[in-house]
Amino acid sequence: MEKGAKIFVAGHQGIIGEALVRRLREDGHTNLLLRTSPELNLLDQKAVSYFFSTYKPEYVFLAAGKVGGILANSTYPAEFIYINLQIQNNVIHCAFESGVKKLLFLGSPCMYPKFCQQPMKEEYLLTGPIEPTNEPYAIAKIAGVKMCQSYNRQYGTNFMPVIPADVYGTNDDFSDSGHVVPSLIRRFHEAMTNGSNSITLWGTGKPRREFLYADDLSEALIFLMDVYDGSEIINVGTGYDTSVAELARSIKKMVGFDGKIIYDKTKPDGMPRRLLDVSRITSLGWRPKTGLVEGLELTYAWYKQCKMSNKDS
Numbered sequence: 001m002e003k004g005a006k007i008f009v010a011g012h013q014g015i016i017g018e019a020l021v022r023r024l025r026e027d028g029h030t031n032l033l034l035r036t037s038p039e040l041n042l043l044d045q046k047a048v049s050y051f052f053s054t055y056k057p058e059y060v061f062l063a064a065g066k067v068g069g070i071l072a073n074s075t076y077p078a079e080f081i082y083i084n085l086q087i088q089n090n091v092i093h094c095a096f097e098s099g100v101k102k103l104l105f106l107g108s109p110c111m112y113p114k115f116c117q118q119p120m121k122e123e124y125l126l127t128g129p130i131e132p133t134n135e136p137y138a139i140a141k142i143a144g145v146k147m148c149q150s151y152n153r154q155y156g157t158n159f160m161p162v163i164p165a166d167v168y169g170t171n172d173d174f175s176d177s178g179h180v181v182p183s184l185i186r187r188f189h190e191a192m193t194n195g196s197n198s199i200t201l202w203g204t205g206k207p208r209r210e211f212l213y214a215d216d217l218s219e220a221l222i223f224l225m226d227v228y229d230g231s232e233i234i235n236v237g238t239g240y241d242t243s244v245a246e247l248a249r250s251i252k253k254m255v256g257f258d259g260k261i262i263y264d265k266t267k268p269d270g271m272p273r274r275l276l277d278v279s280r281i282t283s284l285g286w287r288p289k290t291g292l293v294e295g296l297e298l299t300y301a302w303y304k305q306c307k308m309s310n311k312d313s
């Protein structure tokens, strides 16, 4: 991407979009097109069409969507399928119509089959049934991948489907609707400050997950936008996973919580394991820089800082 190229980051206030914008600016990109959802509702086809035909972005990072953990996915399945399908339909189609040079679409590891062979290679997509708790979200995301690939095949566009591991970092959603890392950080922090004796977590603690720091992902996405052309999916991860129980123990230690961790085994675990095979992106020359402990500390520091500034204001 040329330094003055017009780059639209859809979802620039989200965890991934915010890290992307920070990184693009650090890299000297000056012509970023950024819109909040009240300024440009990506569910509104006419508004999206007007935006693309008027501003003519050259590159698009599609980092907008409805995102959440297992609780949110189970509670709002209709929103997860509708919002993600609608946003990607509008953005991908209008990107084609307005002649965008390259678009990067973000999929999710939960698109792979529930009992997928590990680590999950890109070609394992659609080789088995999906974990039911996140099926509506995963089906929408699979449609997005197929849309990129179909537009490339029929119209010769350059739309790239990328599957990142579970992302965490600054600017995350620390509420109960969020993903496992931010919600555990908040819950352990609150348990520690309230002097609680125990904390109860959903499931058995046995599922294994791969966590990628958002700043590492943003670097990978810009790298792919620069060096990669093609319809083949690219996984982006660390190549290492950890169990939810190990993650919880690390966060407990980091936060300084002395109480007990209890597992509510009546609650669902989700996919048993989610580890991406990262040989494709590794062979292109990219590797992450931030280890899990370091990433958790940076995220916790940001969370505490935000709490302090909210208190002050």
Ligand SMILES: NC(=O)c1ccc[n+]([C@@H]2O[C@H](COP(=O)([O-])OP(=O)(O)OC[C@H]3O[C@@H](n4cnc5c(N)ncnc54)[C@H](OP(=O)(O)O)[C@@H]3O)[C@@H](O)[C@H]2O)c1
Binding pocket: 010, 011, 012, 013, 014, 015, 016, 017, 035, 036, 037, 038, 040, 041, 042, 043, 062, 063, 064, 065, 066, 067, 106, 107, 108, 109, 163, 164, 165, 166, 167, 168, 172, 173, 179
């Ligand atoms: N987080 C992960 O672990 C992860 C992993 C793999 C893939 N992904 C994918 O990466 C993408 C970004 O995820 P994220 O975690 O960064 O999400 P996030 O933090 O929840 O941010 C979502 C962004 O989407 C925007 N958005 C939502 N509805 C919109 C609408 N109707 N119109 C315009 N903008 C809208 C939001 O804008 P406002 O703030 O203005 O409302 C926000 O900036 C998603 O497609 C997700 O599926 C995420």
